[in-house]
Amino acid sequence: MVKICFSQIDVEPGHPDLNVERMLQAIDEAKQNNTDIIIFPEMCIPGYLLGDTWEQTAFLKDCLSYGEDIIAASQDICIIFGNIAVDWDKKNTDGRVRKYNALYTAYNGKLIKPEKSPYSFVIKTLFPNYREFDDSRYFFSLQSLATELKLNLNDILSPVKVNIKGQELNLGCILCEDGWSDDYAFAPIDILCQNYKLDMLINISASPYTFGKNNKRHRVFAKQAKDNNIPLIYVNNIGIQNNGKTIYTFDGSSTVYDENGNIIATCPAYKAQNNYINLLGNDEYTPLPIPQNDDISNIYQALHYGIKKFLKNIRMQKVIIGISGGIDSAVASALYADILGAENITLINMPSKFNSATTKGLSSQLAHNLGCNYAIVPIQEVVDFTVNQFENTDITYLATNDIHKVQVSSFVKENIQARDRSARILAGMAASIGGGFTCNANKAETTVGYSTLYGDQSGFLAGLADLWKYQVYELAHYLNEHIYKREVIPQGIIDIVPSAELSSEQDVDAGKGDPIKYPYHDYLFRAFVESWQKVTPEDILLWYSEKTLEEHIGCKAGLVDKYFATAKDFICDLERWWNLFTGMAVAKRIQAPPILAISRRAYGFDHRESQNGPYYTRAYKQLKAKLLGDNL
Incomplete structure (x- = not known):
């Protein structure tokens, strides 16, 4: 029997000092629990989505230095962890120093070399170059190394052998994408299992949350365990990481599958913890139900966790939200109030002559239901001033000295309203109270640009911009029914026709709304x-x-x-x-x-x-x- 700890830690991208501190704490706890093997996620020392930080030599050396601290901590416990590996004598295809996305196995202060590897670590074989991933820009794959050495993958892809309590174990260690091989010409797991008698499969990952993704993972990994008749341990990190324009939550959801493909242990989503299980003994486990990850509660959990973590990272404690009486700003208000507390949220209604008494009343009702700070800042006077100023401005074409008056169309007047609300009021109020203001756009609006540049397109974060409108409505119901357990988002906001209310053609009382x-x-x-x-x-x-x-x-x-x-x-x-x-x-x-x-x-x-x-x-x-x- 082997006692294994799968450690689901919060990885801070670009901060190996913090990550190693957390790892050492987890290792100490595991030792106190007489653990034989502790497993950490992929790239748990440096983080994964780092952009061109991977091109900083000093950072690479720092990550390797912190990796030595983990190796030194492996007295009386086997530690499997992810880190960058560097071959300083070779270059990547971009001419920079060669880097590998690597899995290290340390025991009693030393690294254990995979059986046939030229290096003392396992190298990631398959590179995801879709969606947010850009691995081939920074790393060199095991497949490329095999080609360079004029070897087949069969000649280089091999297990890690470790002796635990006199029992020699063959560990089939792979990294993240190596377990998602359906769209590749070969499967690393198949190569390992066909060439070696393995005691278990270990997949260390840095896998961002995607709606419904875990359901597919359970199907894929359960099948791999069952087909090969060996247990599989999947270890993922939590936290948030980004590539500049897009922020991803990492939900963890680390899972152990037995040789029949049953789930026998899991870590809860978005929670850092050590989880323990005994394998390779006579213990019998009751199969756990497959967690469901495809309803609005999972979206709420991802948004709540991601926004809260993002606000903490940028040290923002107060938020301004422009509310219109519409569904998007209402959901944003309820979500941020849930995360930061109503006392740290200021809701501002900014009516023009086109805003109805209906939506102004709903805005007030929302603010009172949530208990947030609330202000009404009318914009019509300033909008009129801006329009008059433009229409009384002479434009001189210097080539002919002709003078023309500016004509402000109805469409431009709509944009002036939107920009006045965001660029003047929300930005100014946020600066005044020491906070930031949100962008409340949904995904449909973002898709076709149904927003005003430097107006409602602005903000420090677009927290709802990956939700379609129907999901925003689902989230409104979920917040009322399951989070607040009362009607904080008024039913009137849910029922009213979506409208920007920027002209008489968008009169909500007449049933007129968005063109979408x-x-x-x-x-x-x-x-x-x-x-x-x-x-x-x-x-x-x-x-x-x-x-x-x-x-x-x-x-x-x-x-x-x-x-x-x-x-x-x-x-x-x-x-x-x-x-x-x-x-x-x-x-x-x-x-x-x-x-x-x-x-x-x-x-x-x-x-x-x-x-x-x-x-x-x-x-x-x-x-x-x-x-x-x-x-x-």
Whole structure:
């Protein structure tokens, strides 16, 4: 019997001193519990998403130095941990010093070399170069090393042998992506299991949370354990990490699977702790139910944890939120009040002449329900002053000395309102009280740029910008029913038509609102962004012509006929949003605040895009011509 501790620690990216301090504390606890092996996550010393910090020689040396502290702590306990490894005599393909994403095994003050490895550590084999990952930019893979040495992976990929209490164990150690091999030409686990008799598989990971991802992991890893008839230990870290524009939560959810693929031990999500289990003995375990990770409670947990951790990291204790009487700002208010306490939240309603008594009343009701600080700062006087100032400004074309007056359109007046609210009031109030102000945009608005640059697009964090509108509504219900257990977000806010209230054409009392028809457009836009094979107008128009569009994008049946009387109407709508999505909205997203990711494709570094403008394929144009006929 071997007593194993899988240690789910909070990894602070770029702070090896803090991480090693936490690891040493976990090791001391494990020793007091007579543990044989303690396992830490991937890159637990440096952190994982570090950007070009990986190019700092001094930082690399520091991480290796802290790694020596962990090796020295391995007296009477076997320690498996992740860190950077450096071969100072070789170069990566970018000409910089060669670095490996490595798994180290230390015991009694020494490193244990994998059986056939040229180095004293396990090297990551498969590199994720999708979504937020950019491993090949910084690291050299085991596959590349094998090619360089003119070896097959079979000749170099080998287990770590460690003698525990006189019992020699063959440990199949892999790193994160090496366990997600479905889309690769080979599977490291298969190579290990086919060539060696292993006692257990160990996967150390730095795996960010994605909605529904853990359900897939349970299926994949349970199958690997069952197919190979050996237990599998998955160890993940908690914390938040970022690549500048996108912030990711790491939920941990470390899990042990027995040889039948049953879950026999887990760590709770987002909680740092040592968890213990005895393996390779005669102990019998009651299989645990598969945790469910695909409902709004998981989204709430990720948002709450991520925002709270982000605020702590940037040392922000007070938050300003502009509230309009709409659902997005209401959910943001309830969420931040839950995280920081109502006394640290200031809600500001900024009405113009277009804001109805209905939404002004709902804003007041929300603030009182939450018990937050509340202020009303009307903007109409300043907006009128700005418009008058512009319209009385002469523009002289110096080449001809012609003088022209500025014409302020209705659309520009809408933007002036939005910018006055954010750039003047919210920014000024935040600075005055020593806090920051939020961006309350949802993902549908972010997709098509339905926001004002330097206006409601601004803020220190876009906490809801990876949630579609229907998820914002789900979160509103969840906050009322399960977190506050009372109606803090008024039902009137949930029921009212979504509207920016920037003109008389957006009169909520008359049922007028946003041009985005969320029950349909949420799903259309999601197809543009989150589909693994990105959907384009060509796909959408083909499905429309085949009458299978709603089935493909997942929206409610009947919505296409409800919103679009003719093919011309449908195509006009499709091209309107596609032009924005691939046009001006890209520029807005580039300048937008960082987004907290929860989906399988978040804006920022996750969804990488260029400002190339809209494009329509030849097949799309042909199908469009066929559908429109003489109406083209």
